[in-house]
Amino acid sequence: MFLNDSEEMIKRSHITSDTIIINQCDEDGYKEEHIGDAFVRTFSVKERGLTKSRNLAISKSVADVCIICDDDEVFSQGYEEAVQNAYSSLPQADIIIFDMAGRPHKWGDSIKKLGYRDIMSVSSWQITFRREKLLAKGIRFDENMGAGSGNGAEEEFRFLTQCRKAGLKIYHYPYELATVAQTQSTWFKGFDREFFVNRGNTTRYIMGLPLSVLYAAYYAFAKRKQLTDISMFKAFSYTLAGIKENRLNKLKKGNN
Structure with missing residues (x-):
C-alpha cells in the first residue's frame, strides 16, 4: 500500500x-x-x-x-x-x-x-x-x-x-x-507439508510438548475431510516433525 x-x-x-x-x-x-x-x-x-x-x-x-x-x-x-x-x-x-x-x-x-x-x-x-x-x-x-x-x-x-x-x-x-472478505490469505497456501510442519512448531511453542502432540492428533482428525493431497496420517506425521524440530523455541533462546 x-x-x-x-x-x-x-x-x-x-x-x-x-x-x-x-x-x-x-x-x-x-x-x-x-x-x-x-x-x-x-x-x-x-x-x-x-x-x-x-x-x-x-x-x-x-x-x-x-x-x-x-x-x-x-x-x-x-x-x-x-x-x-x-x-x-x-x-x-x-x-x-x-x-x-x-x-x-x-x-x-x-x-x-x-x-x-x-x-x-x-x-x-x-x-x-x-x-x-x-x-x-x-x-x-x-x-x-x-x-x-x-x-x-x-x-x-x-x-x-x-x-x-x-x-x-x-x-x-x-x-x-x-x-x-479475506478473499486470499497472505500465508495459507493449502494443507501441505509446510503448513503442518509450521503448525507443529507453533503449537509446541504455545502449548508445550505434551499438549501439542495431543492437539496434533486432534487437528489432523478434525481436518480429515478437507485434506485432498495428503492423508490424515501424513498430516499428523508432518505436525510431529514440526514439534520435534522445535524451531520457534530454539529461535527464541537464540534471541535472548
Missing part, C-alpha cells in the same frame, strides 16, 4: 474512529490527515512482517481501547459507540472479543469470560484491548510468528495465551463488529 491509498482504505472499511495505518513499503515516511470523521496517522516503514506492524501500531497509539483491523475488513455502522458501550458494561475486561458478520457466533448472544480452549479459535479481526493494560504487562505480538515470518500463523493464539498468563481478563461480547 502506498501513502495515497489511506483515504481509499478508510472509506472502503467504513472507519470513523481515529486510526493508525502501518504501510510496509520501500520507503520510510509519515503523514496525518482527517478523512471523514477519522484522524488518520500513516507510518510508512521498510520493515516487513504482520506482527511487527501490529506492535508498531500499538507503540504509536494513544487510544484507551484499540481495535485490530486488516485491510479487507468493513466495520458495522456505529461500531465505535458499540465498542465503547461494551467496555463500559464490562469494566473488568482487559480484552473483548467481538463477533464477525457472516461467520459462526461460537458463544451465541451471551457475554462470557473466555478460557484457554475458547481463545484457540479467535481471529485477529475479533480482538480489541485496553492498550495501557498491555503496556503495563509488557505484552506484544510475537514477531517470530505470523505472515511474513516464515514460521506460520497462530500469532493471535500466542498473544491471547500470553495475556491470560499475565492475568488479563478476556471476554466475549455479542456484537457483530465487522465483515471480513
Whole structure:
C-alpha cells in the first residue's frame, strides 16, 4: 500500500474512529490527515512482517481501547459507540472479543469470560484491548510468528495465551463488529507439508510438548475431510516433525 491509498482504505472499511495505518513499503515516511470523521496517522516503514506492524501500531497509539483491523475488513455502522458501550458494561475486561458478520457466533448472544480452549479459535479481526493494560504487562505480538515470518500463523493464539498468563481478563461480547472478505490469505497456501510442519512448531511453542502432540492428533482428525493431497496420517506425521524440530523455541533462546 502506498501513502495515497489511506483515504481509499478508510472509506472502503467504513472507519470513523481515529486510526493508525502501518504501510510496509520501500520507503520510510509519515503523514496525518482527517478523512471523514477519522484522524488518520500513516507510518510508512521498510520493515516487513504482520506482527511487527501490529506492535508498531500499538507503540504509536494513544487510544484507551484499540481495535485490530486488516485491510479487507468493513466495520458495522456505529461500531465505535458499540465498542465503547461494551467496555463500559464490562469494566473488568482487559480484552473483548467481538463477533464477525457472516461467520459462526461460537458463544451465541451471551457475554462470557473466555478460557484457554475458547481463545484457540479467535481471529485477529475479533480482538480489541485496553492498550495501557498491555503496556503495563509488557505484552506484544510475537514477531517470530505470523505472515511474513516464515514460521506460520497462530500469532493471535500466542498473544491471547500470553495475556491470560499475565492475568488479563478476556471476554466475549455479542456484537457483530465487522465483515471480513479475506478473499486470499497472505500465508495459507493449502494443507501441505509446510503448513503442518509450521503448525507443529507453533503449537509446541504455545502449548508445550505434551499438549501439542495431543492437539496434533486432534487437528489432523478434525481436518480429515478437507485434506485432498495428503492423508490424515501424513498430516499428523508432518505436525510431529514440526514439534520435534522445535524451531520457534530454539529461535527464541537464540534471541535472548
